[in-house]
Amino acid sequence: MGKTLIIAEKPSQAREYAKTLGVKGKGEGYFENDDYIISWCIGHLFELKPPETYMDLFKVGKRWGIHRLPVLPQLGEFQYELKPSTLKQYNVLQRLLKSQEVRQVICGTDADREGQLLFQEVWDTLGSKKPLFRLWISSLTQEAIREGMSKLRPFHEVEGLAQAGYGRSYGDWDFGMNLTEGFTALFGSFDPVRKKPNVISIGRVQTPTLALVVEREWAIQNFVPVSYVELEAEFESAKGCYKGKWFDKDRLASHGQTKEAEKDQETDRDKHILDLERGKAILAKVQGRPGKVCSVKDKESTEPHPLLFDLTSLTVTASKRYGFGAEKVLKIAQSLYEKKAITYPRTDCNYLPPDMLPKLKSHLKALEQGPFEQWAKEALDRPLPKGKRVINEITAHHAIIPTTERIAQNLSPDEQKIWEMIVLRFLSTWFPPARYAEREIITVVEDEFFLTKEKTLLEPGWKRVEKTGKHSEDSAPKLPSLSQEERVGTRSCQVLQKETKPPKRYTQGDLIKAMEGAGKEVEDETLRRQLKGKGLGTVATRGAIIENLLTRGYILQQQKVLVPTEKGMELIRLIKERLPRAQLLISAEMTGQMEYELAQVERGEIPLSRYMEKVEQAVRGIIEELRHYEATHGKKPLAFAPQKQGTQGRKSKSNQESRSQEPHAPKTDKAKDGKESSASASGDSLGTCPSCGGGVEEREKGYGCQNWKKGCPFILWKNPICGKVLTPAQVKSLLKKGRTNLIKGFRSKNGKNFAAYLVWENPSSGKLKFEFERNNPTKPG
Known part of the structure; x- marks a missing residue:
């Protein structure tokens, strides 16, 4: 009769399936009994190959440049490569999918777009023709798994989800690979502190999110109190x-x-x-x-209980209450899901479906323990919460609630905090306004x-x-x-x-809300529902987008708020003032519309090809604009990222949509003709040398006189001064006026931030000193 192969997203998920279905036998990379074989993917086994795969490198060369772009593979032409770390598990899946012993397959990865994609990459690569079904569940409890197995979905119901997954992956590759190379070729340089290229990373969701933070900072800087x-x-x-x-x-x-x-x-x-x-x-x-x-x-008024948590509202509340970052909240929620403490966390819905009403009391009974026993017992004596604030239309997954499992006290302190928030929010729905x-x-x-x-x-x-x-x-x-x-x-x-007060800087929670509302911080619940699906990124990826901006030195976390770096502000200013066609990259509404069109692909309302046509048209237009800019203005390096980036200098691993789509960094060797790399020097004169009167130009490691071959010793090194590296604009001001504009963000030895001007101490030798504002003479500690 043959066996059923279930492919999970990761080993922990596979173990829960095996435990529920009584599959006790274990092999290398799978569980097995007479009826089932259960294996797993370990996240994405594949990654898209870099742009060089599609280039004739003998013609275009290995060095990044506008002349190599755009690179836009057609649908069906994108090439994958297996990650070395996943080869072993891939071979297991390949053998199982081709086995005569397997008669049908069940996709049991996370029930969302990315979960579908990581399964689809394996399935389509191996070209299996076996009958395929989809397991769609919202928690990993045995009850939910058994119910899901009894209601397997035919594969054609999730074909749109798979297409949208590919669309997200291909579209982000087109934007990220082409525009990161293009912007870096024109506006990148060599970072002498990190001793590597200063890559100007561009992303479909990342860049408009950065624009939100930068524009908020400008509003604060330009604010005139009334x-x-x-x-x-x-x-x-x-x-x-x-x-x-x-x-x-x-x-x-x-x-x-x-x-x-x-x-x-x-x-x-x-x-x-x-x-x-x-x-x-x-x-x-x-x-x-x-x-x-x-x-x-x-008069009398009432205040109803708050809506159940979706991932956004959970993140916002945890950010305000505990100062947790968005990525941390998602990581904790995912851990609670895998421990069967809560239902699926990557949801954008605040409601429960009507068919859950009969089951709600079993969720309550699981809470008749510990600190929640009193409220659970009282709630059990109350009517079911049938109002529209609880039971309403849902999206792919319902609101986050505690499961029917009794949770042992094996949660970390942070997990305990998030779990209690979810439990108390669920309990509150049983009580009157x-x-x-x-x-x-x-x-x-x-x-x-x-x-x-x-x-x-x-x-x-x-x-x-x-x-x-x-x-x-x-x-x-x-x-x-x-x-x-x-x-x-x-x-x-x-x-x-x-x-009047200036606008406040974003916390991570505030920024998540702004991303959800396509750049608008929306408080009204009805309007929030109308905007769902048109925001920046998805509910599952927004935290990782913020993490990437921190990691890449575009923003900094200061206490609970996010502050753009000079690099981040220069990038957005460049796009707003000099690159009109590239302004769609910082348009939250435009990016939100693209997210909405991906949702249309998922629902089968438009073909994937139409979405990709719009992506390709946008990329071609921006590359053409960069080509024109290069011909007109040449290369203009942007500021470096600060020495200490963010609070968590690690790369996000949560989701491929917001994982790095950057190509490998460009080489920075000298060109064959002996001149400096075009990515590390602009060659333009920034002003008059104070030592000999020649021109001063930017080089790889500093700003030096063009008469250096004639013996002029003048140079301003790009060494950090209290954490800040001089930018070309600041050097130009120094050479012209004898002082820079006010520079904010210097950091003293005691760790305190301060602002100051840099002025000449000895111009001919390039020595500088601080000068402080007269009305703010505070010097660094």
Whole structure:
């Protein structure tokens, strides 16, 4: 009758399948019994070959350059090579797939696009014709595996998923390989600190994500604070004192609603609606004067439980609560999934499907232990959570919830934190909304209006379980009991001088949200659902994209926030100001649209060929623009990455979409004619040599005089100065003005950051010294 071969994504997954199906026999690279053979892939066994595979190197040479590009293999022409580290397991799979003993095959890799792709690469390479089915499950519990095995999907249902996987892989290769070589050939140079080329890495998702961080930094740098004042009065009644804030009565009259008037008030601050002079005039007008209560409104409001976690909201919450990076959250969640503690984590859905309702109590019963026993028992006595905030339309995978397994205390401290977050969020859905009493009072003094608001917690509801609400909420009202037309006195009044604040830098959680919303930080749940599928990257890859930006020196992690490096800012400025056709690389909307089109490929709505046509058209256009730039302007090296990159100097291994798609770094040997490499020097004069009056040019290891053969000794070495290496623009300013512009990001021996100018100490010898701002004379510690 033959056996069924199940191919898992990794050994740990295969072990769970074997345990559930009673497969106890073990061979080299597989488990086996009379009915099943269970083997695994160890992630991607193959990788796409480099661009040189498709080149005639005798004609174009081995050195990176625009003349070698573009390289755009057609569908069916992309070539793979087996990773040396996976050869042994590949041979196992090859033998099993060709075995006469195997009658049918089940793809049991992770139920997502990347999981499908890594299986598909093996399947298509070996060309097996055996009957093929898909195991589609959301957890690794025995119950879920058995149910999935009883409902195997025919392969044609996931053909679109496989095509989208190939589209992601091929499209990222086209962008990454071609544009990284093209940008590096024009804007790269030799990094003397690392003693290797300064590669200018470009990626379909990576580059627009970098643009989000850079543009936020520019908004902060260019922010001009607007001064405004708030007027706060304290009123005295027979029943007690209370405070109120002034607001524009005309706007109240035009809108008729204090909530809308208050929103307009926030906007009007930028327009100097209440400046200092007017604030002082109102203060003098109302100080010590009698007033009256002209409106008292009481109402009740409710706050429903938060939505269940998807990977994005889990990352955002863990980032705020514990300072965890996006890649760390995914790694912890994946570990919890493999330990059968939670359902599949790489999901972009906050809901559960209707067919899960009968099973939910079994998930609760697994929590009747330890710190959650009280809440689980209470929840079991409550009705099932059938509301649309829990049961709703889902995507490929439902929300992250705890499984039906009782979890032994074998979790690491970080795993415990993430698991408890998921458990408490799940438990909160069984409890009613929190109830509040809201009171709004409008007081008028001398025809000036003051607003007082109070929100009192009446019933905590779900907040008893998950303490995500305000911990300072008080169930006791503080405002005195007032009535309309009641007379009050103005006990005191003060003008509070304030300034508008610049936008905040992104945390990793904030950036993940911005990536999900195609560059927009979307709070509204309905709008978030509409934008799903049109963001930068996928829910499973965004953390790795951020990790790559850190690793490649485009951004730095400082405390909880992300800051772009000089290299990152110069790249985005170059694209925005000098390369109009390449601006699609930094368009979050354009990249989000491409992600949406991949989703259309997955659903079978458009063919893969149409997606690839758009990719190829974009790559050709940018390469042509780079070719024109080279002919017009030559080569212009960008800044180096900082010496210490990010907080985790390691390459991401989580997903091929955001793994390095860079070609191998270009060689930096001298050319045969004895001139310096075109990637390490621009050859343009940056200014006048202070020693002999000749021109100063950039070289591989420094900025030197063009008259060096005549004996001029002038040179500015590219050695780091308190962690910063001089850029061509800074040298040009130094030669012209005798000082650089203000340079931020110097780092003292004590590890403190500081900003300073660099000025000449001895121009002819190239010696420099720091000069500090007069209004900020703090020197490095």
